Amino acid sequence: MGAEVVIEGLTKSFGKQAIWRDVTLTLPPGEVSVMLGPSGTGKSVFLKSMIGLLKPDRGKCVINGVDIVRCSEHKLYETRKLFGVLFQDGALFGSMNLYDNVAFPLREHTKKSETEIRRIVLEKLEMTGLAGAEKKLPGEISGGMRKRAGLARALVLDPEIILVDEPDSGLDPVRTTYISQLFLDVNAQIDATFLIVTHNINLARTVPDNLGMLFRKELVMFGPREVLLTSEEPVVKQFLNGRMDGPIGMSEEKDSATMAAERAMFEAGHHAGGVEEVVGIPPQMQPAPGVPERQGARRRKDRVMKILHTLPPAAQQGILDSLSPEDRRYYGIGEQHSTVGARRGQLPTEDVAQLPDGGGWREPQSTQSHPTQRLPRYDQGTS
Ligand SMILES: Nc1ncnc2c1ncn2[C@@H]1O[C@H](COP(=O)(O)OP(=O)(O)OP(=O)(O)O)[C@@H](O)[C@H]1O
Ligand SMILES: [Mg+2]
Numbered sequence: 001m002g003a004e005v006v007i008e009g010l011t012k013s014f015g016k017q018a019i020w021r022d023v024t025l026t027l028p029p030g031e032v033s034v035m036l037g038p039s040g041t042g043k044s045v046f047l048k049s050m051i052g053l054l055k056p057d058r059g060k061c062v063i064n065g066v067d068i069v070r071c072s073e074h075k076l077y078e079t080r081k082l083f084g085v086l087f088q089d090g091a092l093f094g095s096m097n098l099y100d101n102v103a104f105p106l107r108e109h110t111k112k113s114e115t116e117i118r119r120i121v122l123e124k125l126e127m128t129g130l131a132g133a134e135k136k137l138p139g140e141i142s143g144g145m146r147k148r149a150g151l152a153r154a155l156v157l158d159p160e161i162i163l164v165d166e167p168d169s170g171l172d173p174v175r176t177t178y179i180s181q182l183f184l185d186v187n188a189q190i191d192a193t194f195l196i197v198t199h200n201i202n203l204a205r206t207v208p209d210n211l212g213m214l215f216r217k218e219l220v221m222f223g224p225r226e227v228l229l230t231s232e233e234p235v236v237k238q239f240l241n242g243r244m245d246g247p248i249g250m251s252e253e254k255d256s257a258t259m260a261a262e263r264a265m266f267e268a269g270h271h272a273g274g275v276e277e278v279v280g281i282p283p284q285m286q287p288a289p290g291v292p293e294r295q296g297a298r299r300r301k302d303r304v305m306k307i308l309h310t311l312p313p314a315a316q317q318g319i320l321d322s323l324s325p326e327d328r329r330y331y332g333i334g335e336q337h338s339t340v341g342a343r344r345g346q347l348p349t350e351d352v353a354q355l356p357d358g359g360g361w362r363e364p365q366s367t368q369s370h371p372t373q374r375l376p377r378y379d380q381g382t383s
Helices: 043-050 073-080 098-109 114-127 143-155 173-190 201-206 225-229 234-241 256-267 295-306 313-321 325-330
Strands: 005-014 017-027 032-036 058-063 083-086 161-165 193-197 210-215 218-224
Touching (some): 005 043, 017 043, 017 210, 032 201, 043 161, 083 143, 098 143, 114 143, 143 173, 161 173, 173 193, 173 201, 201 225, 201 234, 210 225, 210 234, 218 225, 218 234, 225 234
Parallel strands (some): 017 218, 032 193, 032 210, 083 161, 161 193
Antiparallel strands (some): 005 058, 210 218
């Protein structure tokens, strides 16, 4: 199973420039999480901080009991081996063919024989749909193939955590969906914990189990996808609809005067761009036929049902609506919680989930609250 990543109060600045502060969230093991945020909000800095390439000013990032913010160089080196990272452009060596690119971490970090390396490299190339392309140079293949090769390389050391930076950059929408499918398939096959940072709305709507957003130097929210997808928080709504109307401006944010002037303009009929407001929660993409079921998705269902009563009503309803009849029986959900109706938002204040003992994912111990937190973060249980 993938590793859990517990981040508490993580804060990063460069000199006087604060990037983000007091970021607290937990990446549940084997689940797929997406972090959204306008350009320049520090998403890439966040990923680099998670693997210790950049040093946060304070806070913790704990993986398998090791806080990578404070640990020794040796521990950091060891812990980094748990990560597979897919950088924005694939970060392949231009002069090496795909085979050697993918073999590189194995030759560098292990003592495996070339026969063993060959087996692993061909397996990962096959897994990422690149069988037969091993002799190609990065410059000879499309952007989508380069990303898949980057993913193949990220997989060779059997990572427990996979970090992905802007998988859609430079890809058309169809190729973006294909690479999203690949992430879910890989997640199903190896049960690694995924964190994908992106500003791609389609990907955010349909791929992850959990969704978060960085804005104004803070983590606005992080929690089950249903929480953000039904959120009334202006910045989240604006972002998910890709419109000009809202707090996010041309550079990072708008002052209130600009916001009011623009509001008047949109009310007078100027198109705010983006799509028509999307409401509701689209179905989540599933692993391709023939690929095993995602264990992370199964654990997430248990986890989310345990914290259901702590979530906003619209998110609760979205989660209940996504349950199959078997799930409903398993979790002891009666008909009165079935669809939108009089009882919407009036779910029991007790745990609704009746889980078998020992099953499911355990909530981490709740952490101290952070004074700068603007909204509750629903990743923490209440126990
Ligand atoms: N090594 C560094 N030294 C100083 N400032 C940095 C460094 N790396 C990033 N920054 C600054 O941190 C801020 C956040 O950058 P980052 O690249 O993380 O944003 P991002 O959210 O990934 O943006 P995008 O969506 O455009 O990729 C930027 O203002 C950038 O200039
Ligand atoms: Mg970036």
